[in-house]
Amino acid sequence: MQIASSDIDAIRQVVNQVLEMHAREEGGQRSQARAEILIHSMQVFAQRGLQRTTVQHLLDASDVSRRTFYKYFRNKMDVLESIYRIFVDNMLLHFHKEVKQASSAHDIIRNTTKVYFDYHVSMGPVIKLMMEEARSSNSALAPHRIRAQTLASEVLADQINRYTGNNYEPLVFLTMLWMLENYSLYIFEDGGFSPERLDQCLRVAVGVAESLVLGEVTPGMLERPAP
Structure with missing residues (x-):
């Protein structure tokens, strides 16, 4: 490519x-x-x-x-690790920015989910290679993956608690991030980028997060679109 x-x-x-x-x-x-x-x-x-x-x-x-x-x-491998670290840090910068600018828990979920997918799409097919490598516990990329997910889940837990009053376990948000990680791999399945899969994953990911964290779902997020 x-x-x-x-x-x-x-x-x-x-x-x-x-x-x-x-x-x-x-x-x-x-x-x-x-x-x-x-x-x-x-x-x-x-x-x-x-x-x-x-x-x-x-x-x-x-x-x-x-x-x-x-x-x-x-x-x-040192080059690949450096690339991965750069784009993880860039994602976290935008992640923190969106959380600070949000005016509701809904905004946090929607905006940070979009940031996550925007980051992966901007990287293109190389992101699939790096994500698969980072999931190996003995990889040099693994600590950067863990650091990013830990920081992101803690920020989400703190900020959504601020709007909802619910003291969620950070593991709840780690679970959501693991889901997003698998969705990102799905977007680039078969060696190419699929805009249709991106739209599908963005919609469903927001719907699942709203259901899990807020107990309500924006209408149409989890339903199959009409043909």
Whole structure:
């Protein structure tokens, strides 16, 4: 799958923004060479998968020397982990923003669910590769997945409690996030993106969350659409 130039520009903006944030937190400077390796490696991983991708493929895609590559990364897995961390952190930034701007528990559920799916769709097929890898307990990606889900579930528990007065277990929201994770894999099933599946998953996920957390469902969310 080729990534369109407009999508590359959007990816570059996200990568540069998050790397700038990481540099501030770590007291360092953002490297544009490192950013370009990450940006162009996404398409390689999406096209070839993890096993069939080599460091040379990443060098060719990003047009950097082997010396430059090893200045920033240990191996191809280090690149994939860095990509995953960047987009997890970007999702969490938008997640927190939507929660703070929400004016009701309904808003929190709808807006954060949309952020979750927007994040996965923006990543394209490479997200399926990373999600499957992150679910392996011995993967370098696994701690980032756990961190993101833990932070998101705690924020949801606190903020929805603020509107409903119900002191939900964070595990309730972890369960919802696990559901969303499986929906995201379903959207990219069969190797391609399906807008119809996205619409279906977004609608049903919101309906299930409303039913579970609020005890009520917006009409039409869980019913099969009329043919």
